[in-house]
Amino acid sequence: MPIPAPAGPSVLAVGPWEPGNLRHQLLNDEERSRIAEIATVVRFRKGDLIYKRGDKTQAAFNIISGVVATYAPSSNGPDHITAFVYPGDIFGLSGKGRYTNSAKAKTAVSAYRLPIGALRRLMAQDANLDLAVISKLCEALREAQRHAFILSKTRAASRIAMFLEFQERLQKERGEPNSEIEIPMDRSAIAEYCGLTLSAVSRAFYELIKNKTVAFRDRHHLNIIDRPEFERIANTTK
Amino acid sequence: MPIPAPAGPSVLAVGPWEPGNLRHQLLNDEERSRIAEIATVVRFRKGDLIYKRGDKTQAAFNIISGVVATYAPSSNGPDHITAFVYPGDIFGLSGKGRYTNSAKAKTAVSAYRLPIGALRRLMAQDANLDLAVISKLCEALREAQRHAFILSKTRAASRIAMFLEFQERLQKERGEPNSEIEIPMDRSAIAEYCGLTLSAVSRAFYELIKNKTVAFRDRHHLNIIDRPEFERIANTTK
DNA sequence: CGGCCGGTTGAGTACAATCAATTCTGGTGG
DNA sequence: CCACCAGAATTGATTGTACTCAACCGGCCG
Numbered sequence: 001m002p003i004p005a006p007a008g009p010s011v012l013a014v015g016p017w018e019p020g021n022l023r024h025q026l027l028n029d030e031e032r033s034r035i036a037e038i039a040t041v042v043r044f045r046k047g048d049l050i051y052k053r054g055d056k057t058q059a060a061f062n063i064i065s066g067v068v069a070t071y072a073p074s075s076n077g078p079d080h081i082t083a084f085v086y087p088g089d090i091f092g093l094s095g096k097g098r099y100t101n102s103a104k105a106k107t108a109v110s111a112y113r114l115p116i117g118a119l120r121r122l123m124a125q126d127a128n129l130d131l132a133v134i135s136k137l138c139e140a141l142r143e144a145q146r147h148a149f150i151l152s153k154t155r156a157a158s159r160i161a162m163f164l165e166f167q168e169r170l171q172k173e174r175g176e177p178n179s180e181i182e183i184p185m186d187r188s189a190i191a192e193y194c195g196l197t198l199s200a201v202s203r204a205f206y207e208l209i210k211n212k213t214v215a216f217r218d219r220h221h222l223n224i225i226d227r228p229e230f231e232r233i234a235n236t237t238k
Numbered sequence: 239m240p241i242p243a244p245a246g247p248s249v250l251a252v253g254p255w256e257p258g259n260l261r262h263q264l265l266n267d268e269e270r271s272r273i274a275e276i277a278t279v280v281r282f283r284k285g286d287l288i289y290k291r292g293d294k295t296q297a298a299f300n301i302i303s304g305v306v307a308t309y310a311p312s313s314n315g316p317d318h319i320t321a322f323v324y325p326g327d328i329f330g331l332s333g334k335g336r337y338t339n340s341a342k343a344k345t346a347v348s349a350y351r352l353p354i355g356a357l358r359r360l361m362a363q364d365a366n367l368d369l370a371v372i373s374k375l376c377e378a379l380r381e382a383q384r385h386a387f388i389l390s391k392t393r394a395a396s397r398i399a400m401f402l403e404f405q406e407r408l409q410k411e412r413g414e415p416n417s418e419i420e421i422p423m424d425r426s427a428i429a430e431y432c433g434l435t436l437s438a439v440s441r442a443f444y445e446l447i448k449n450k451t452v453a454f455r456d457r458h459h460l461n462i463i464d465r466p467e468f469e470r471i472a473n474t475t476k
Numbered sequence: 477c478g479g480c481c482g483g484t485t486g487a488g489t490a491c492a493a494t495c496a497a498t499t500c501t502g503g504t505g506g
Numbered sequence: 507c508c509a510c511c512a513g514a515a516t517t518g519a520t521t522g523t524a525c526t527c528a529a530c531c532g533g534c535c536g
Binding site for chain 1: 491492493494495501
Binding site: 020072080082094127130131133136137138140141144145147148149151152153154195220237 | 279365368371378385387475
């Protein structure tokens with residue numbers, strides 16, 4: 001159980017100012033219950049489109065379980081995954097009036113649905129919510145910069161290794177002590193996030209397996225066998 | 239004159255909630271003058287290191303004129319440019335106690351230097367400053383995502399075209415009606431930002447010039463000649 | 477003049493994209 | 507329980523493009 005039984009909406013972050021490696025709850029119990037009053041629980045199946053870029057913004061979402069991907073439109077070709085969103089995260093807040101991204105469930109997802117009107121009224125009353133928003137924005141910013149960093153690598157194996165490092169760190173922040181890395185999304189989602197083709201992702205994984213750097217238990221679970229080599233690949237210049 | 243004569247620190251953003259294409263001042267006159275009281279004006283020469291990752295955080299900066307680049311450390315190889323910072327932007331706020339990025343002047347730069355202690359005291363008093371911070375964070379987030387998008391392209395010419403589009407939009411937001419795009423930084427900075435080698439940048443520019451898509455007046459000024467072709471290249475899938 | 481810095485050009489190599497099979501997997505219905 | 511199916515993932519062969527390393531150019535400054 002990554003997240004304890006939800007006692008209402010849960011906003012987690014490592015916090016931009018306090019150091020430390022664990023995410024903590026940014027809202028106090030009263031705030032959580034007040035938000036809970038305006039929230040409803042919704043469920044999505046794997047693959048469901050939660051909202052589309054350009055749709056009228058009606059609600060933000062706070063994930064209880066599952067993984068969501070946000071997409072930026074490539075004005076021409078297929079969309080591009082900008083972020084994976086996990087339990088304790090918020091999505092759907094960007095922009096005014098219209099969503100600026102699309103969001104799609106990558107696994108089965110349950111989430112709190114927060115109508116923005118009510119949410120804004122709450123925020124106006126509670127200065128602490130500002131801090132929560134700032135914290136989440138800082139976190140999102142760090143992630144976007146890390147994403148850009150992943151994409152700056154040319155070798156596919158480096159991008160994949162960095163991506164795995166990133167997933168591992170997220171798990172640690174969630175407080176899962178497991179040495180095994182879980183990869184909830186499928187290969188094509190990894191490909192979109194890492195700016196690679198499906199084939200390239202597959203070959204990159206094969207490369208890591210071949211030289212005994214990582215070992216898969218199944219398609220969604222792996223262990224790092226040779227940590228130094230793994231780091232070396234992740235940190236390869238270019 | 240991109241920015242009117244500074245009457246004190248100036249924080250500009252397009253705003254995450256209000257639509258519109260022009261950046262506006264996020265602080266009122268009283269706030270600006272209060273911040274001005276704690277600020278000193280500093281100048282840097284092109285190439286100066288303003289602060290280094292890991293240094294103790296002593297001050298944030300608000301650019302008056304010039305361009306600064308922020309760098310993320312590539313644990314191994316050379317650093318990587320995460321963002322270009324322009325007049326009206328703030329940098330140096332990230333992290334607590336220590337800078338998480340390095341910052342280097344890409345042109346001659348003048349800036350307000352804001353000691354963080356005094357700045358934090360001001361922020362505690364003024365709720366509107368929170369909003370300013372949130373606005374800037376949203377803007378930084380959008381830029382980081384755009385950056386990731388640029389890096390997701392494989393063709394060098396696409397990356398460069400997107401980068402130029404981005405520079406053009408920044409100019410429009412600053413209210414410069416000029417059809418000519420100005421590129422204040424040098425080729426190697428573009429290379430670092432776009433995740434390319436210097437050679438690849440050079441060849442990509444040559445490609446755009448060769449088929450009459452853009453034309454340079456000099457190394458730092460260009461016009462887009464064939465807009466449809468330019469967009470086509472920028473939006474090339476992959 | 478000579479050196480340096482920013483930038484361009486050239487030849488060869490490495491690596492990912494592409495397109496096209498082929499295999500693996502998980503789920504469904506008989 | 508098994509046969510089947512569709513989607514996910516791997517593999518193969520070829521091509522394109524960016525990297526590497528290196529030589530070269532042009533302006534600027536001492």
